[in-house]
Amino acid sequence: MIVAQDLSKTFRTASRKPGAAAFLRYLFHREYKEIQAVKNLSFSIPKGSICGFLGANGAGKTTTLKMLSGLIQPSSGTVRTGGFDPFERRKDFLRRITLVIGQKQQLIWDLPALDSLRVNAAVYEIDAAEAQRRIAELSELLGVSQKLDQPMRKLSLGERMKCELLAALLHRPEILFLDEPTLGLDINAQQSIRSFLREYNARYGATILLTSHYMADITALCERVLVMHEGSLVYDGSLQAIVDRATPVREVEFELSQPTTTDVLQRFGEVAEHSELKVRLLVPRSELTHTLAHIFEQLQPTDLSVKEPPIEAVMGQLLRDGKVEPIGTPIQPAADKHEAVRV
Amino acid sequence: MRLLRLIRIFWATALLAEIEYRVNFLLAALNSMASLAGALFGLSLFFRHGATLGGWSWNEALVVLGLFTALSGLSSTLLTPNLNRIVEQVKDGTLDFVLLKPVDSQFWLSLRRFSPWGIPDVLFGLGLLIYGASGASGALLNLPGALLPLIACVVILYSLWFIMATTTVWFVQIYNVTEVLRSMLDAGRFPIDAFPSGAYRFVFTFLVPVAFLTTVPARAVLGLAHGVDVVLSGAVAIALFACSRAFWRFALRFYTSASS
Amino acid sequence: MFEAIRLWALKIRVQLAAQIALVATYRAEVVLWALSGTLPIIMMGLWTKAATDAPAGITPVQMVRYFAAVLLVRQMTFVWVIWEFEQDVMQGHLSHFLLRPFSPIWHYIAGHIGERLVRLPVVLALIGLCFALYPSAAFVPSLSDLLLGFAVIAFVLLTRFVMQLASAMMCFYTDRASNIETLQFTAYMFLSGAIAPLEMFPPQVRAFAELTPYPYFVYLPARILMGEPAPVAQGFTVMTLWGLVFLGLQQIGWRRGLRHYSSYGA
Numbered sequence: 130m131i132v133a134q135d136l137s138k139t140f141r142t143a144s145r146k147p148g149a150a151a152f153l154r155y156l157f158h159r160e161y162k163e164i165q166a167v168k169n170l171s172f173s174i175p176k177g178s179i180c181g182f183l184g185a186n187g188a189g190k191t192t193t194l195k196m197l198s199g200l201i202q203p204s205s206g207t208v209r210t211g212g213f214d215p216f217e218r219r220k221d222f223l224r225r226i227t228l229v230i231g232q233k234q235q236l237i238w239d240l241p242a243l244d245s246l247r248v249n250a251a252v253y254e255i256d257a258a259e260a261q262r263r264i265a266e267l268s269e270l271l272g273v274s275q276k277l278d279q280p281m282r283k284l285s286l287g288e289r290m291k292c293e294l295l296a297a298l299l300h301r302p303e304i305l306f307l308d309e310p311t312l313g314l315d316i317n318a319q320q321s322i323r324s325f326l327r328e329y330n331a332r333y334g335a336t337i338l339l340t341s342h343y344m345a346d347i348t349a350l351c352e353r354v355l356v357m358h359e360g361s362l363v364y365d366g367s368l369q370a371i372v373d374r375a376t377p378v379r380e381v382e383f384e385l386s387q388p389t390t391t392d393v394l395q396r397f398g399e400v401a402e403h404s405e406l407k408v409r410l411l412v413p414r415s416e417l418t419h420t421l422a423h424i425f426e427q428l429q430p431t432d433l434s435v436k437e438p439p440i441e442a443v444m445g446q447l448l449r450d451g452k453v454e455p456i457g458t459p460i461q462p463a464a465d466k467h468e469a470v471r472v
Numbered sequence: 473m474r475l476l477r478l479i480r481i482f483w484a485t486a487l488l489a490e491i492e493y494r495v496n497f498l499l500a501a502l503n504s505m506a507s508l509a510g511a512l513f514g515l516s517l518f519f520r521h522g523a524t525l526g527g528w529s530w531n532e533a534l535v536v537l538g539l540f541t542a543l544s545g546l547s548s549t550l551l552t553p554n555l556n557r558i559v560e561q562v563k564d565g566t567l568d569f570v571l572l573k574p575v576d577s578q579f580w581l582s583l584r585r586f587s588p589w590g591i592p593d594v595l596f597g598l599g600l601l602i603y604g605a606s607g608a609s610g611a612l613l614n615l616p617g618a619l620l621p622l623i624a625c626v627v628i629l630y631s632l633w634f635i636m637a638t639t640t641v642w643f644v645q646i647y648n649v650t651e652v653l654r655s656m657l658d659a660g661r662f663p664i665d666a667f668p669s670g671a672y673r674f675v676f677t678f679l680v681p682v683a684f685l686t687t688v689p690a691r692a693v694l695g696l697a698h699g700v701d702v703v704l705s706g707a708v709a710i711a712l713f714a715c716s717r718a719f720w721r722f723a724l725r726f727y728t729s730a731s732s
Numbered sequence: 733m734f735e736a737i738r739l740w741a742l743k744i745r746v747q748l749a750a751q752i753a754l755v756a757t758y759r760a761e762v763v764l765w766a767l768s769g770t771l772p773i774i775m776m777g778l779w780t781k782a783a784t785d786a787p788a789g790i791t792p793v794q795m796v797r798y799f800a801a802v803l804l805v806r807q808m809t810f811v812w813v814i815w816e817f818e819q820d821v822m823q824g825h826l827s828h829f830l831l832r833p834f835s836p837i838w839h840y841i842a843g844h845i846g847e848r849l850v851r852l853p854v855v856l857a858l859i860g861l862c863f864a865l866y867p868s869a870a871f872v873p874s875l876s877d878l879l880l881g882f883a884v885i886a887f888v889l890l891t892r893f894v895m896q897l898a899s900a901m902m903c904f905y906t907d908r909a910s911n912i913e914t915l916q917f918t919a920y921m922f923l924s925g926a927i928a929p930l931e932m933f934p935p936q937v938r939a940f941a942e943l944t945p946y947p948y949f950v951y952l953p954a955r956i957l958m959g960e961p962a963p964v965a966q967g968f969t970v971m972t973l974w975g976l977v978f979l980g981l982q983q984i985g986w987r988r989g990l991r992h993y994s995s996y997g998a
Contacts, residue, residue: 140995200827202994216994220833228831235828237750239757244750251746252834254739280757499911506915510922517932518782526781648761651768659774671865672777 130176130304130336131197135206138167138192166192168360169206174338174353176303179330181351181368182340188357190340191230194306197338198228211304224253227302229293231309236281242292243277246299253300260299267295270325287318294322298329305329307339311346323349378411379437381421383430397424475579483586497588504545504592508600511537511661518666526665533663534604535690538597540660543629543685545593547654551630553585555637555650562641567727578720582634605693618692621702624709625689628681631712634720641723653680660686684708747838751846759850766854769810772803773862775927780866788931794958796869798929800862801954806926807855808848808885809949811892813840814900814913821903821993830990837897844893873957880964881957887968888949891975895945898978901985904992919944925951942966945974 141161167189174180182190195201196208199215199222208215213222236245243264250260268274271291276284281292290310298305307326311319323346330337341347347354347368354371356364364371381398385406394400394408397420402409408430412420417435424430515537518525525533558581561567570577636650643649656675659667660682667673677683684705691697755762776799780792790798817840820826829836863870873881899916902909921927923946930938930951941947948967955962 195827198831200830200994202991218830223831223833226831228827230824230827233824233828235825237754240750240754244753248746248750249832251743252832499908499915503911503914503918506918510918513922513937514927517928518778520932520934648764648768652764652770655768655770656774658771662778666781667777668781 131174131208131210131338133170133172133193133197133206133208136167136170136193136196136203136208137165137205138189138196138201139204140164140166165360167196167203170357170362171206172355172362172365174336176336177330177334178353179326179337179339179350181347181354182338182357183347183354184340184357187359189360190357191308193357194228194308194338194340198226198306200228224300225302226304226306227297227300228306229297229308229310231290231312234281234289234293236289236292236296238281241278241280242273242296245281246277246296249296249299255300263299263301264295267298270328271295272321287314290314290318291322291325294325301333303333303335305335305337305339307337309341310339311341311343319343319345326350378413379417379435381410381412381417381424381433381435383408383424383428383433386429386431389428397428479583482584500589501592504596507593508541508596511541515661526663526667528663528665529608531604531607532690532694534607535601535693536663536686537661538600538602538604539625539686539690539693540597541600542594542597543625543660545590545595545597546626547629547633548590548593549587550583550585550590551633552590553587554582555633557581557585558637559640562727571724571728577724578634578717582630601693608694617695617697618689621684621689621692621697621705624705625685627709627713628684628705631709631716632681634716635712638716638719638723641727656680657682657685663687663690681708743834744838744842747842748846751839751842752849755843755846755850762847762850763854766807766851766858769803769807770858772799772806772926773858773865775799775802776862776865779928790929790931793866793869794960795929796862796866797871797958798954800859800869801957802926802950803858803862804855804957805885805888805950805953807851807858809888809892809953811844811889811896813844813893814896814903814910816840816843817897817900818903818907818910822907826993840897841893844889873959877956877959881953884953884956884964884967887971888953891945891971892949894975894982895978898982898985901982901989904985904989920946920949923947924949925954929954943970945971 141163170189170193182193184190192201196203197210197215199210199218202216211222211225213219215222215226236242246260246264250257255263264277265274268277271294273288273291273295276288276292281289284292294310305326310326311322314322326337326339327350329335337350339346339350352367354364354366354368355362356371378399380401385408388406391400391403394403394410398410398412398416400408401411421433421435424433515525515533516530519530519533528536558567561570561581570580573580632653633650636653639649657680659676659680664673664676664683664687667676673683688697688701688705692702776796779795779799783790783792783795817826820829820836826836829839895916896913899912900909902912923941923944925947930941930947933941942963948963948971952962952964952967956964
């Protein structure tokens, strides 16, 4: 459905160094700096899937989304969205897609959403009765049926975002590009938008590409993620796989019944936290049962729990460094460990 | 003296920020020249059939126009950028930050911004004034005597603007009340005597005191001023300035008690 | 074919309705903008006094009528698309228009027409003021003059819109494109007859002005409304020619500008 091949985008900005002399020079001769926002992106997204674009700020996600929707022309490479070259902006193409940008509104600020929706309905050639039906259906799903006749500026941020989504989907696009759709919204609004998108995808088989800072969005919606770092694609695959690869360890948290030294604890695993009686260890998954048995036997802990390290930690590292190191240092070879445990 | 240093810093940063747009600078100067050429052309039309403009000769009328142009430039440089900001700050609620600063709020709001775009107008206007004054015989000698009316007219202009800007504390949505004022100030291009007596002269002397903005100082520069005019312009200036201050204090009381 | 036209007309109608609703929400501002167009009243006072000895054969009464007509014409033909467009480009709102299968230009046209309707009552009130100042000059144009005048005003509005839209294409390249418009505005003010009827111009200046579209923007419709002889055919011809030139420039500017907009981040 969406195919990108060696997609790249370079921006030119005028660069200026500080200081008076440099400034005068700047007035007469501009120097340009080239910024490669997107470097050789290649991927293919099948129809009906929901994919997440992840990346730190400035990684190139929004630029990529704009290239896929035809707002920005690539510097090199090709992209085909739904079989069209997006930059040609053919009417048939525009009718099939939608782009929602988190903080930017397309609905008119001083008017009720209904007025703007009527304009959209006319522009997309949806007849009035059908438009009514769709507005009713979508506003029901989003929970904003009562809010459509109030001026947009009177609605809360969450309600406004839902109205924006409604407007964006009025023409039942097959392809949705969503750039930070839940930015700045409260938990309830975020959750309702997530379930709405799932429902929309299930009902109409739409292809959804979404970027977000919130892992909860990604985990709730996307089976597949594309991770960008400084303009390049560093990972393309299932979310679960990357989480598994990055976290071969589990967190074991427990309370000691009597104090002990950090050295003693280190024989069981990497000590992530040790304060008085509270301990948090990182233990490789393969060693987990074995180590747990030893902990129970030797330390008599109270209140023990086993957790996966938070996904944010994994992704945080990925986004920051562009690669993932398994969390936790390698444990010593098996022989030594048995020695250490037998105290 | 701290105030002077503050002003210098405000204006230096503003200048640097604006000059980034070199195309703009050229356009502003071009605009000034074109505007002035047009104004001169418009003025000349009145003199085509050997007539005078309400008894003012060509050179004398040039003094009025020059003064108007200079004041217009002063508006663009200091008044517009600052006083438009007041509206924005009231709208965004950021006026609070200004009020918290250990500097008089009226001072801060009036002089914070500086836009160099009006400078060509000021220069051209002053040039025209001097040209016209020298054309009407011996008038240059009267510049010292014209000092008071000239200062008065600047104060009057400022006070009028500030009062208009203050109203936006109440009427945030209709900030372009200042536009209405500005369009009426256009009458200042011409000496008051050029207007028919009656409604026009009344409005432009007492309601929108354009007469004190350009005609009276122009008369003073040309050595034609009556003592009464000079004293009156001084009085009007002081009165309007006091008004603007009092009105501002009143507005602030309203603003701080009503802010949410 | 007819279906396409019907759909297009529907889209215009709906956009117009939305724009009128929008303008109605800030009608107070519209009133103030209309009130700030009082220059013709100022010029009226000056010229009426100067015309007491009827230079070039124009009487004071004719001066009053002329400037009252100028007031109406200027208010009804004022165009601001360059400022709107500048905002939309700078805030990225243009992107939303580009994603819709309908040209953004209709949005701006609908906005202008909608605003006119809200402005009209204020303008009529201002004309009432002019006639209150000079009751002997009060008049109502004949029906044929009104109709022709309206047609010319509509054409002037279209031409000015196209010309300003062409300048607006510079918004893609610089964020102070409205300054270009200010230059053009100066020419408009001094050549269109807004400050004085063309009869007062020196013959060479008048001849030069009549090559530009400006006199036909103000002087022409004002004369029609006054019921005086006016260069109608000449006006339509010159305006059409200039309009086409600027339309061409606008089309080129739009294509190039869009490419530039998309290179620098939409």
